[in-house]
Amino acid sequence: MVEIPQKLEKEKDMKKIILSVLVVISVGISFVLVDNSYASSQVQQQTRTVFYEDKDVFDQSFLNDFDEYDITSDEYGSQLVAKKSFDMSILDEIDFVGLDENDEQFTVRYELAYIAEEDTVLLTVTIEGYDEIPIIETIPGLPSLNDAGEPDVMFVVDGEYLWLSDLNESALFNEVGWFSSLVKVVTKAVTDAATAVVKAIAPILKPAVRLVVNVGITILGPERAASWGAKVLNMSIDEQGIYHANFDAWQQYFGYTDLYDVVFNAATSMRSAKFEFDINNDSINDYIIWVWKGDYLNLGAGAELGIYKRWSYSDVIWIVDKSLAMTMTMQLDYKQTNIINWQPTAKQWWITGFNYNYRNINRDDLTARFSVTFNNSIMYNAFKNRWDPWDDRWDFTGGYKANFSF
DSSP states (O other): OOOOOOOOSSHHHHHHHHHHTTBOSTTOOBSOOOOGGGOOSSOOOOOOOOOSOSOOSSOGGGOTTSSEEEEEEETTEEEEEEEEEEEGGGGTTSOOTTOOTTOSEEEEEEEEEEEGGGTEEEEEEEEESSSOEEEEEEEEEEEEEOTTSOEEEEEEETTEEEEGGGOSHHHHHHOHHHHHHHOOOOOTTOOSOHHHHHHHHHHHHHHHHHHHHHHHHHHHHHHHTSOHHHHHTOEEEOTTSOEEEOTTOGGGGSOBOTHHHHHHHHHSOEEEEEEEEOSSSSSSOOEEEEEEEEEOGGGOEEEEEEEEEEOTTOSSOEEOOGGGOBEEEEEEEETTEEEEEEOOSSOBSEEEEEETTSOSOOGGGEEEEEEEEOSSHHHHHHHHHHHTTTOTTEEEEETTEEEEEO
16 A cells, blocks of 8 residues: 555544545556556566665755765765754744853754665754754654655654655644644743744754755655656556556555555455564564455556565554565456466565456455465464464465465
């Protein structure tokens, strides 16, 4: 399920936003007619595992906001530490413990790290003084596209999804409650209204907003940051006329949550199931296998299965790791007639099939069958031990292979 989260306080508002941009299916396909001219006679089996091309994450062109900065890089990613001075007058209405009121200026330190392995950015904003004042404690973000289809960075704060590009002055004034959940201001000596704190912090955060959004654009690159329309058609069609997502599909760059099953199910006829499992016995689920079947709007009847890993910074978001790709197959029957039989030879992290000759169908008239052959005994045994006793839809046949039918 592709994720297009928006900073909202209520789940019903989240659904409204997603529906308003016409993206309500688990493969992230918009309400567009299938373009048969795009079809190719043979599905390309791509096995590239390039996660991030070697390029400068912190481009000189958007570092001019800062008085000084330092960049370090290694095989794990890159880190920027930048500083900017502000006139003390912007804090006239409030009193921060830790600052010398006799100083004419104060310095803000911006720290932004990019962890390549997890495609994650970490943002920290601190006012320097004789005591450091945290404005934004370290929060994680995923580079992706916002609800407008523009490159952005999605942060998760206190269980809420927030687009950094929404952190503008009007939003701060209008939604102080949300703002306070993101900005950790030391308020021991602050006796003024919350709006006074907001007025003071807004100009401090503007460089952080511009910095992170620009870094998100750089990380995404032109291919990932292209328009939704081009991304929608990033599929191939096989000789039987069945559409399949490519191995390097753009959906890999997004997080996955339960919310999008709710939205998809509200718009069409869909059924899903998910299976989390722990491989190191620490009571924290490391991976999840997620399956779907149903009516995929203009793509017709379809089904999909994907394996994802837990995002280290959230209990509700799962991300793609293409190194987990393994041998997968899928079949889909409509009223006992087989309409998809997909057995690719290349390993998959996400196997899909959509038959546009069968549209407006009921999910209960579909039977999806998948096989998954794990790459090693650790993954296989962990999954088998978790689900063999509890879900009879799984059949474990040995040889690291598991079959699922629903």
